Amino acid sequence: MAKNLKPSMKKIALETGVAESTVCRILNGQSKLYAEETCKRVMEAAARLKYRPNILVKGILSGKTRTAGVMIPPTATFMSKIIHGIHDELLAANYAMFLSWNDKEIASSDDDTELRIIHQLVDRRVDGIILRPTNDLVSGMYFNEIWERKLPLILVDRDIPEVSTDFIGTDDNASGVYIASKFIELEHHNICTFGVGITVNSFRERVNGFESTLSKDPAIRYTRIVENDLATAEEKLRNMIKQKDHPTAIFCMNDYYAVSAYRIIKEAGLRIPDDVSVFGFADIEHAELMSPPLTTMRQFPYEIGKQAAQLFLKKIESDATLPPVKLRIKPEPVFRQSLSKCNKK
Amino acid sequence: MAKNLKPSMKKIALETGVAESTVCRILNGQSKLYAEETCKRVMEAAARLKYRPNILVKGILSGKTRTAGVMIPPTATFMSKIIHGIHDELLAANYAMFLSWNDKEIASSDDDTELRIIHQLVDRRVDGIILRPTNDLVSGMYFNEIWERKLPLILVDRDIPEVSTDFIGTDDNASGVYIASKFIELEHHNICTFGVGITVNSFRERVNGFESTLSKDPAIRYTRIVENDLATAEEKLRNMIKQKDHPTAIFCMNDYYAVSAYRIIKEAGLRIPDDVSVFGFADIEHAELMSPPLTTMRQFPYEIGKQAAQLFLKKIESDATLPPVKLRIKPEPVFRQSLSKCNKK
DNA sequence: TTGTAGGCGTTATCAT
DNA sequence: ATGATAACGCCTACAA
Numbered sequence: 001m002a003k004n005l006k007p008s009m010k011k012i013a014l015e016t017g018v019a020e021s022t023v024c025r026i027l028n029g030q031s032k033l034y035a036e037e038t039c040k041r042v043m044e045a046a047a048r049l050k051y052r053p054n055i056l057v058k059g060i061l062s063g064k065t066r067t068a069g070v071m072i073p074p075t076a077t078f079m080s081k082i083i084h085g086i087h088d089e090l091l092a093a094n095y096a097m098f099l100s101w102n103d104k105e106i107a108s109s110d111d112d113t114e115l116r117i118i119h120q121l122v123d124r125r126v127d128g129i130i131l132r133p134t135n136d137l138v139s140g141m142y143f144n145e146i147w148e149r150k151l152p153l154i155l156v157d158r159d160i161p162e163v164s165t166d167f168i169g170t171d172d173n174a175s176g177v178y179i180a181s182k183f184i185e186l187e188h189h190n191i192c193t194f195g196v197g198i199t200v201n202s203f204r205e206r207v208n209g210f211e212s213t214l215s216k217d218p219a220i221r222y223t224r225i226v227e228n229d230l231a232t233a234e235e236k237l238r239n240m241i242k243q244k245d246h247p248t249a250i251f252c253m254n255d256y257y258a259v260s261a262y263r264i265i266k267e268a269g270l271r272i273p274d275d276v277s278v279f280g281f282a283d284i285e286h287a288e289l290m291s292p293p294l295t296t297m298r299q300f301p302y303e304i305g306k307q308a309a310q311l312f313l314k315k316i317e318s319d320a321t322l323p324p325v326k327l328r329i330k331p332e333p334v335f336r337q338s339l340s341k342c343n344k345k
Numbered sequence: 346m347a348k349n350l351k352p353s354m355k356k357i358a359l360e361t362g363v364a365e366s367t368v369c370r371i372l373n374g375q376s377k378l379y380a381e382e383t384c385k386r387v388m389e390a391a392a393r394l395k396y397r398p399n400i401l402v403k404g405i406l407s408g409k410t411r412t413a414g415v416m417i418p419p420t421a422t423f424m425s426k427i428i429h430g431i432h433d434e435l436l437a438a439n440y441a442m443f444l445s446w447n448d449k450e451i452a453s454s455d456d457d458t459e460l461r462i463i464h465q466l467v468d469r470r471v472d473g474i475i476l477r478p479t480n481d482l483v484s485g486m487y488f489n490e491i492w493e494r495k496l497p498l499i500l501v502d503r504d505i506p507e508v509s510t511d512f513i514g515t516d517d518n519a520s521g522v523y524i525a526s527k528f529i530e531l532e533h534h535n536i537c538t539f540g541v542g543i544t545v546n547s548f549r550e551r552v553n554g555f556e557s558t559l560s561k562d563p564a565i566r567y568t569r570i571v572e573n574d575l576a577t578a579e580e581k582l583r584n585m586i587k588q589k590d591h592p593t594a595i596f597c598m599n600d601y602y603a604v605s606a607y608r609i610i611k612e613a614g615l616r617i618p619d620d621v622s623v624f625g626f627a628d629i630e631h632a633e634l635m636s637p638p639l640t641t642m643r644q645f646p647y648e649i650g651k652q653a654a655q656l657f658l659k660k661i662e663s664d665a666t667l668p669p670v671k672l673r674i675k676p677e678p679v680f681r682q683s684l685s686k687c688n689k690k
Numbered sequence: 691t692t693g694t695a696g697g698c699g700t701t702a703t704c705a706t
Numbered sequence: 707a708t709g710a711t712a713a714c715g716c717c718t719a720c721a722a
Contacts, residue, residue: 021718028717034691052464052468054716056410060399061716351699354700364709379708399700
């Protein structure tokens with residue numbers, strides 16, 4: 001009977017006795033060209049067969065799939081919110097989103113996950129890619145696969161400095177400056193940073209802004225604890241905090257490290273903020289529930305996602321090669337109870 | 346010069362002076378059929394042109410895109426973990442994942458987001474769909490679009506009872522039974538539930554198991570507070586808790602409602618668990634940080650996701666129509682400090 | 691107002 | 707050991 005199994009224009013054409021091109025034009029809104037009677041028959045058949053266009057074909061023909069490849073792990077709320085922003089913006093523009101990621105922290109040379117994912121995306125002819133670099137040592141290797149194909153690439157949250165790509169994230173440097181100024185304003189003179197992963201650009205920027213501000217005041221004693229792994233960092237902080245002249249103010253590279261710092265400070269029998277002030281970064285949910293509630297910087301992940309997707313769409317829909325955009329959204333301090341004026345000496 | 350802009354088999358064929366079908370076979374691992382020299386030339390050209398196969402075409406030809414449509418909002422950690430499980434399993438099988446969702450709670454009739462998303466997926470010819478129903482009133486409408494095309498559909502977290510589809514989730518009924526038994530064991534005689542959204546099947550199951558167990562003991566006084574909106578539910582609980590004979594044990598439909606219950610109990614000047622015991626559901630992160638730390642049921646979202654994806658793959662890769670699977674993973678109680686023996690009377 | 695023909699990139703089939 | 711051809715579903719020129 002019906003030769004073709006799946007609904008297609010050909011099948012509609014066969015059933016209605018018109019040419020495929022007729023079906024095509026009617027279904028694509030050029031019905032005014034045709035006799036009302038023909039249109040009706042075609043539309044009716046399409047509805048009856050539950051016809052849906054095959055976008056894969058359009059993709060082949062036009063080279064545009066209205067699809068974005070997104071490589072961001074939804075492992076923390078912060079990241080999920082970025083994805084959320086991207087998603088909403090893409091959906092509004094009727095784009096679909098592939099989501100995939102490699103959540104392994106360490107870049108073992110035999111792990112080709114990133115490459116496999118990029119190939120999955122390229123082979124499906126996504127129009128571009130939005131990704132959050134894991135750290136700047138690894139990711140670079142795979143970027144070639146993207147650039148070689150001249151696919152728009154938008155980085156979020158973490159920039160890769162050596163490379164001129166579009167980037168949407170937080171103004172980390174300014175944040176570091178802000179927090180340092182705050183510590184100075186509160187008369188702290190013995191200060192340290194605490195965190196893991198200096199190969200992550202956002203952390204580096206925070207530290208840079210922070211240190212450059214502190215260094216203006218020669219009376220300040222400063223120690224940087226940003227190690228390659230948490231255990232080492234914790235060990236260092238534990239040792240410092242035991243000393244009589246321990247730091248009175250700690251800038252934690254993010255709120256998770258602040259949780260860790262809290263524990264170390266409390267174990268040493270010190271109080272927050274009376275003995276040690278703590279400033280976090282990111283404003284994760286339980287920052288508010290910590291005791292005392294953590295003072296931290298609130299970022300705008302949903303907004304970052306939205307902006308990233310908007311830029312993505314702009315890049316795609318203008319054929320011209322636009323110069324790379326770097327957008328750093330200013331975070332907002334959230335003052336709670338982990339910060340006070342220096343009580344010491 | 347090179348006529349075609351993008352790398353393709355045709356282009357490789359042109360550059361190397363062989364036929365397209367030759368290129369095709371060599372690139373698909375049938376090189377032993379050919380002269381070494383030819384293979385080398387073709388491979389070299391492919392590498393030089395950075396050739397990547399166009400999977401869209403394979404999709405058209407084979408009807409298989411190695412792609413899943415996933416409709417789950419990564420709005421809570423629980424859901425992100427489900428997505429994580431699905432992702433890992435799909436990636437291992439070299440499937441790609443479209444992710445999209447409608448996070449509007451209320452089903453306004455002019456909101457066609459769900460339908461639009463399903464069309465996005467269908468039009469891109471996904472091999473099947475994994476989704477978490479928002480509630481059983483709404484989603485049904487759109488399922489037709491999926492069934493009509495005989496696409497495998499796997500439900501996660503929330504089943505839709507009237508419908509015989511594959512489902513992977515938590516054993517909610519057994520959980521309700523368990524918690525009720527626990528309350529009875531702790532000699533509570535005045536008990537209530539607290540939550541929002543009885544049109545959500547998982548909640549209904551929890552309540553069913555809970556109530557059916559309680560009803561075996563006629564000495565127990567029981568009130569169900571499961572309303573259509575949070576404000577109403579809170580109002581009811583607030584009123585109850587003020588009474589002299591307030592409930593001494595509350596089963597919250599999930600941990601978020603437990604947060605709300607905690608506040609109401611504390612505002613009434615009562616202590617947890619001395620005056621009122623609270624049992625949550627889901628084990629969200631800050632359950633542990635609440636004061637007192639919340640006793641709750643831990644679910645296994647990552648596992649749910651993995652199982653869902655495995656089932657998805659099984660459905661797709663066997664042509665036969667398998668009977669629907671319903672898998673309910675048993676959650677695990679996590680005892681912390683919000684639960685105690687009844688002190689009253 | 692409608693139809694025909696060719697092509698997009700790949701593969702399977704049937705030659706040579 | 708290699709080529710030619712048709713087909714997948716859709717679209718665009720170019721007829722008629």
